[in-house]
Amino acid sequence: MKFCGGAETVTGSCIYVTYGANRILIDCGMFQGLKALRLLNREPFPFPVDELTDVVLTHAHLDHCGRLPLLIKSGFSGRIHLTQLTADLASIILRDSAKIQEEEADRANREGYSKHNPAKPLYDLGDVDNTIPMFHQVDYNSTVVLSKDLKFKLHNAGHILGAAIVELEAGEKKLVFSGDLGRFDSEIMHPPKKFKHADVMVLESTYGDLNHPAVKPVDELEKVINETFERDGNLIIPSFAVERAQELIYFISRLKRENRIPDIPTYLDSPMGVDATNVFYSYSHLHRLDNADLAHMQDCVTLIKDYYRSQTLLHSKQPKIVLAGSGMLTGGRVLHYLERHIGNPNDTILLAGFQAAGTRGRDLAAGKKELKFFGAKYAVKAQIKSLQVLSAHVDAAGTLEWLSGLRKKPQHVFLNHGEPEALKSLQNLLADKLQMNAEISKYGLTYTI
Ligand SMILES: [Zn+2]
Incomplete structure (x- = not known):
């Protein structure tokens, strides 16, 4: 398993997992924010794209789906698994992303404020049109078999409409990828599904260092x-x-x-x-x-x-x-x-x-x-x-509540999708409250389970 984004940052979520002959990707998000991160969008993917068999998408936010058109441009021809709602929303979001990039490149070229000459969009509407037909819709709770002993299910994550937690079964091991987790007290979304068992857990940490204030x-x-x-x-x-x-x-x-x-x-x-x-x-x-x-x-x-x-x-x-x-x-x-x-x-x-x-x-x-x-x-x-209270993510206490469903400690817990302070706090919190040793995932490192 290799973290190719969302490691020590909240954007660019992308995890490369290999098992047997399968090469899968959980999310393929865009890097946003700091320039050093944004430049990563223009780097080649840190894995052989032509060997990739499947992509599983947790949800439609740009920092989880935004590099999909680049993946297709780079030669990916497998299936992109996602819920129907994520497919609807990702189509909207990717089209908008292409349009914004085209407009910004145009404007920069017209007004001459880009350092690149000429400024080029990462991808255009044509690339998005090539991506959408590869969407393969999956219902919550239904099993998708990828190979003899590799299968997965998507479960409600409560984060945004269509958002999913990925439960991947590889041989004897169960890996749970939280994606972005919604709150238990949302007035709009249903709460995220809890798990009783996971051998490996990849846990988002956006608000690992704070609790949402009690104000409404x-x-x-x-x-x-x-x-x-x-x-x-x-x-x-x-x-x-x-x-x-x-x-x-x-x-x-x-x-x-x-x-x-x-x-x-x-x-x-x-x-x-x-x-x-x-x-x-x-x-x-x-x-x-x-x-x-x-x-x-x-x-x-x-x-x-x-x-x-x-x-x-x-x-x-x-x-x-x-x-x-x-x-x-x-x-x-x-x-x-x-x-x-x-x-x-x-x-x-x-x-x-x-x-x-x-x-x-x-x-x-x-x-x-x-x-x-x-x-x-x-x-x-x-x-x-x-409005700090408005958040589609669990806070530190909510993360503990989500983990409270577990009957046994996972063998490995990886923290991702967080900035350094949030990751560190959540790591300490899990050690203190649950005696759980969590590892902060590093960009580009390969972990063998
Ligand atoms: Zn999100």
């Missing part, structure tokens, strides 16, 4: 919204398109329904967010909201995909709430809103989730007074707020 996200949001509108300001929420946008729309619709905030015009300005929201509305049996909740959500928010409507909204002076991608301000339409609002002390930029190192979102959260984008510098004068 909807109460925090109420406060930020009311404070902003008392100043006649605009509220700009950089939002992840999948899960987070729907969660925020749900909370805003509840606050309006309960008359806790004024009926402020609210928009989701994100082609990908709109597609993901429509997917969310159509798979109501896979989340906890009922039809009345969904109807309120639909009434409460105007969905915008069209570029010209987006431009009109961008230039309107009326106070409003706008949700737009990307969630960590690494690109997307939200940057145009930032350009207009970041210099106004009456406006609020509300960071609504984890901000990885090296992203503009992390800079804002850390109180940086100047932000660079579109080849220029902007002074930060708007109010910067963070």
